[in-house]
Amino acid sequence: MKLTQSFIFVSVATFLFFLINVFAFYLLLRGHNFPGGGFIGGLGSAISLILLSLAIGVKTMDRILRFDPVAIAAAGLLIAFLTSCIGMFAGDPFLTQYNLKLTDVPLLGELALGTPLLFDIGVYLVVVGVTTKMIFLLARSVEGHPAFEDHERDRYASVIEEPIENLAAPPRESPVSDSKLHDV
Amino acid sequence: MMFETAILVGILFGFAVWLILQSSFVKILFGFILLSNAANLAMLSSSGSPSGRSAPVVLDGIAVTAMADPLPQALVLTAIVIGFGVLSYLVVLLYRIFLDQKTTNAAELFDESRSQEGGPEQ
Amino acid sequence: MNLVVLPVLLPALTGLFALLILRPSPVRRTLVGISGGLQVALACTLVGLTYTQGPMKVELGDWPAPFGIVLYIDVLAAIMIAIGAVISWACMLYGFFELPTRVTHPLRLPLVQFLMMGINLALVTADLFNLFVAFEVMLLASYALITLEADDWNIKEAFPYLSVNLFSSMLFLAGAGFAYGMFGSLNFADIAQQAELMADDPRVGALGILLLVVFGIKAGIFPLYFWLPNSYPILPAPLAALYAGMLTKVGVYVILRLFGTLLPHEFSGLHLVVAWMGGLTMVLGVLGAVSRGFIRGILSFHILSQIGYMILAIGFFTPFSIAAVIFYNIHNNIVKASLFLVGGTATVLNRTDTLARMGNLWVATPALGIIFLCQALSLAGLPPFSGFWGKLMIVLEGLNLGSGPGGWQFFVLTGLALFTGILTLFSMLKIWLTTFWVRDESIEVHREDRRWKGMTAVVGGMCLLSLTIGFGAQFFIKLSFEASRQLLDKAAYIEFILGPS
Numbered sequence: 001m002k003l004t005q006s007f008i009f010v011s012v013a014t015f016l017f018f019l020i021n022v023f024a025f026y027l028l029l030r031g032h033n034f035p036g037g038g039f040i041g042g043l044g045s046a047i048s049l050i051l052l053s054l055a056i057g058v059k060t061m062d063r064i065l066r067f068d069p070v071a072i073a074a075a076g077l078l079i080a081f082l083t084s085c086i087g088m089f090a091g092d093p094f095l096t097q098y099n100l101k102l103t104d105v106p107l108l109g110e111l112a113l114g115t116p117l118l119f120d121i122g123v124y125l126v127v128v129g130v131t132t133k134m135i136f137l138l139a140r141s142v143e144g145h146p147a148f149e150d151h152e153r154d155r156y157a158s159v160i161e162e163p164i165e166n167l168a169a170p171p172r173e174s175p176v177s178d179s180k181l182h183d184v
Numbered sequence: 185m186m187f188e189t190a191i192l193v194g195i196l197f198g199f200a201v202w203l204i205l206q207s208s209f210v211k212i213l214f215g216f217i218l219l220s221n222a223a224n225l226a227m228l229s230s231s232g233s234p235s236g237r238s239a240p241v242v243l244d245g246i247a248v249t250a251m252a253d254p255l256p257q258a259l260v261l262t263a264i265v266i267g268f269g270v271l272s273y274l275v276v277l278l279y280r281i282f283l284d285q286k287t288t289n290a291a292e293l294f295d296e297s298r299s300q301e302g303g304p305e306q
Numbered sequence: 307m308n309l310v311v312l313p314v315l316l317p318a319l320t321g322l323f324a325l326l327i328l329r330p331s332p333v334r335r336t337l338v339g340i341s342g343g344l345q346v347a348l349a350c351t352l353v354g355l356t357y358t359q360g361p362m363k364v365e366l367g368d369w370p371a372p373f374g375i376v377l378y379i380d381v382l383a384a385i386m387i388a389i390g391a392v393i394s395w396a397c398m399l400y401g402f403f404e405l406p407t408r409v410t411h412p413l414r415l416p417l418v419q420f421l422m423m424g425i426n427l428a429l430v431t432a433d434l435f436n437l438f439v440a441f442e443v444m445l446l447a448s449y450a451l452i453t454l455e456a457d458d459w460n461i462k463e464a465f466p467y468l469s470v471n472l473f474s475s476m477l478f479l480a481g482a483g484f485a486y487g488m489f490g491s492l493n494f495a496d497i498a499q500q501a502e503l504m505a506d507d508p509r510v511g512a513l514g515i516l517l518l519v520v521f522g523i524k525a526g527i528f529p530l531y532f533w534l535p536n537s538y539p540i541l542p543a544p545l546a547a548l549y550a551g552m553l554t555k556v557g558v559y560v561i562l563r564l565f566g567t568l569l570p571h572e573f574s575g576l577h578l579v580v581a582w583m584g585g586l587t588m589v590l591g592v593l594g595a596v597s598r599g600f601i602r603g604i605l606s607f608h609i610l611s612q613i614g615y616m617i618l619a620i621g622f623f624t625p626f627s628i629a630a631v632i633f634y635n636i637h638n639n640i641v642k643a644s645l646f647l648v649g650g651t652a653t654v655l656n657r658t659d660t661l662a663r664m665g666n667l668w669v670a671t672p673a674l675g676i677i678f679l680c681q682a683l684s685l686a687g688l689p690p691f692s693g694f695w696g697k698l699m700i701v702l703e704g705l706n707l708g709s710g711p712g713g714w715q716f717f718v719l720t721g722l723a724l725f726t727g728i729l730t731l732f733s734m735l736k737i738w739l740t741t742f743w744v745r746d747e748s749i750e751v752h753r754e755d756r757r758w759k760g761m762t763a764v765v766g767g768m769c770l771l772s773l774t775i776g777f778g779a780q781f782f783i784k785l786s787f788e789a790s791r792q793l794l795d796k797a798a799y800i801e802f803i804l805g806p807s
Contacts, residue, residue: 035241039265074325081318087367094311095367134272141279155328158411158455193480204469216472223476227483256486259435263479266442270472273449277461277468284458293462 013055020048031120038120042127049132058139062149069133070155076125083118185233189225196222207291209278216274220267224260231256309352310364310377313387313426316345321419330410335402338415342395345422349388356384357788361802363432371804372496378432378803381789382632386429386559389636393551393643394422396768397544400647403760404544404654411454418548421447428556432803434482434492437560441478441524445471448553451545452537460540467537470530474523481516488513494567495803498796505570514569514576521564525557527617528587531610535594538609539602543650546602550609551643555635558616562631565620566793574623578715581621585719588614592729601649601659601741604733605642608685611726612638618719619700622707629790630699633783637692637775641684644768648678651761652741655751661737665744670751674762675742677769682734684772687727692776695783697727 024044031037053061087096099114140147148156196218203215231253240254282288320341327334356362361380365371379387398418401410424444431437449471453464486492488509489500501510519530526534534554538546565577591610598604616634619627651674652667653659668675684691687698704720707713775782792798 033242039261068328071326071328074322078319078322078326081315081322085315088308088311093364093366093368094308094315097367130269138272138275154330155412158409197480204473212469216469219473219476223479223483226480227486230483230487232487256483259482259486262435262439266439266446267476269446270442270449270475273446274468274472277449277453277464280453281462281465284461290465293465 010055013051017048017052020051021045024048028120028124029117032114032116038123039127041120042124043131045124045128046131046135049128050135053136053139058136058143059145061136068152068155069129069136071129073126073129073133076122076127076129078122079125080119080122083115083122086115185235186229189229193222193226193229196225207289209282209288209290212290213271213274213278216271220263220271224263224267227263228256228260307362307364309348309355310362310379310430311366312348313345313352313379313391313430314377314423316341316348317419317422317426321416321423324419325413325416328412330407330412330415332407334415335407338398338419339395339402341419342391342398345391346388346395349384349391352379352384353381353388353785356381356792357785361792361799363803372491372493375436376432376493376495376803377430378494379430380792381785382559382562382793383429385632385636385785385789386555387426389555389639390422390425390429390552392771393639394418394548396647396764397548397551397643400547400650400761400764401542401544403757403764404542404650413454414451414545417447417451417454418545421451421548421553423447425552425556429559432494434485434494434497436492438475438478438482442475444553444556445475448549452541452549455542455545456540463537463540466533470523470533474520477516478520481513481520484516485513493803494563495800498568499800499804501568502570502796505572510569511573511576514564514573517564517568518561518576518580521557521560522583523557524554525561525617526554526587526610526613528583528590528614531587531591534610535598535603535606538606539600543602543646543653546606547643547646547650550605550646551639554609554613555639558613558620558631558635561617561620562628562793565623566628567796567799571623571794571796577621577623579621581618581715581719584614584617584619584621585722586614587611587617588726589722592726592733595733596729596736599661601652601661601664601737602646604737605645605649608645608730608733609642611730612642612685614726615697615700615723618723619703621719622700622703622716624703624707625787625790625794626706627700627703628793629783629786630696630703632786632789633699633779634696636782636786637684637696637772640768640772640775641681641693644765644772645678645681645685647761647765647768648674648681649737651758651765652678654755654758654761655753656741656749657752661740663749664741665746665749666751668742669745670753671758671762673766674758675738677762677765678742679738680769681772682738683731684776686731686734688731690776692772692779695776695779697723699783 021044024041026041027036027044028038028041029036031041049061049065084095086098088094090096090098097115097119099112099116102111102113105111137147200215200219200222203211203218206212206215234252237250237252240251240257278288281293285293287293320338324334324338327337352362356379361378363376363378366375366377369375398415401414421444424440424442424447428437428440428444431440449464449468452467453461456464482492485497489497491497491500504510523530523533538549541549561580565571565573565580569576588611591607591612591614595604595607595611598607612634616631616638619631619634649659652664655667655670655674656664658664680691684693687693687696701720701723704716704723708716708720710716
């Protein structure tokens, strides 16, 4: 399926991409004490990416993204876990939070920083990564592309597997015939 | 309010089960979506009736007593996210089964008489 | 106190680093292998600490008990963590021997670590909603693993697995909401304290039955097991071993917690129902096993019948029978997992696991035959193997209860248990005779495929462990009694979690 490339939609989506992301960052930074936080901010960013992919197509999106959504999600989860561990080194329970209040920051004035913000950034990355991965994967099949690019295949698929889209291809001799429930 | 919610949860559960028992993949998928909504609603309703209470946001000048119970709301958010993850997995699984077996009918899927090269032989 | 978090944290971090390495590589294998060893060491430390110094807890983020999340480890949880660590480590090492680095599925190792994270979180958690989250982490990893390496034909068997478990998760969620509406708390100790006061309230019983259905689906008890025996065989051998050894046993563990900690102990009617469900699971599971013609199918049905024994003993509900369940769990997880691994090795040698086309293995590798025979006899419950002691304890308690009022039911159930033991022996010997003992010139044994040696070594280690449990039964039974005592001592549990009232 080829998406109709409407000039109006493409320009509006490219513009909105930045606007939505600004709002998403606002939500991310404002979180913890007010409605907002990493989760909802991550959803905002993911939505901006998805909107952009609708406008320019998943293929182009892949080319300009330059990062693997799963790696982003894993890195985010790692940040969240490591932030939760800070307390353990200080002898407090897991997930203990520490806050820091700076009173004299140039341009900003009063600034409250804390480990919850780091945790939220981790959550933000997880949500962006996971959501975009899921949606892009589904969108690829809608647009008729294979599920994995060639450079991704060795990350997500075993080398002995055929892409499921190649249904006409004859079954290759599999080195692990024992992985089958029934011998063919 | 709580009585109506209980009825609604019951209807959603019943309708979801009916849909899941159909053989079409799409109906099964919608059944699970309804089911997860029903369960989320049941979870949310455990906070009691929200009428006359404010949102659970701590701001200066609002009495803490007149707030809706925030815990079920936090829990239901978690549950929605988990449900979203599992359902998207279900979508992909059904899609893959469709590609592999070329059917969107669950009854046909498990029909032993349908023969295929390399299929079970017991 | 932060030791309680480590069984969850260690697999999580390992899985994440493995995921960040992106491609299967020797570095990743080394990392996961070392982490597996660390997890075993950590779990053994936990067993030692909880046995000598009593349970441990941590209040996450320093929030006090009924409001914040509490993680809790007693001897029972520590034992389960230890078994899980041992089995996952063995399965990973076996997987290393089974497939060279280049052809392993890139996501297998991270997902196994995430699966262990979910399992361990389910074991250490002390509140109902966290249990739900842990189950979902565990199940999502297991959904992914079950379809990861399935081929085009078998993939459909993952669909009932997914839909049944998704359904039970949703029931669990509704049940958690129900519990919160009723008790105003999700903390186990808080619920237990309040449920004790309102034991006559039918709603407590209803909640108990709802949760029993949920956990019964996960554990595979009699009317709710149909999803299990067809879905497990589609897994490759090491993963099937992990699933058989740990995943369903988490259901048993949670049922133990449900009856031991959460619900009032006076629900004898419900306990009797559970005992009957266990008895029927036992018999129907083993009958299914007798009817199957390939190794993984037979073993998958045996999972059910072994679960049946444990559920039966939970239904007896005496301190002795709970200790029997725990001992049975220790023995059975190891044996079950290693049987799947032996089956996988035999499959590599014969290039099939359909019994009709297997054979000649005794000539090719007597060591594997001996290992299989030890584990099979242990599963059937012959002395002096570990299974004998577990079965003996269950049967003794059944006969003991049989002399009480309404005893005929317990006599019938004990009879069923013995009958199941015989049928288990029959079907295990069927595998033994056709795969190892049969001499058939037309059947090839691929000894030149070097992989089987390393695989046999791993299985041999598991077999040694299982023999240790059998011959050193006294130590493990003492451990089980301590676990049973801590599990059933509700007053101490409530005081430990909520603080002195």
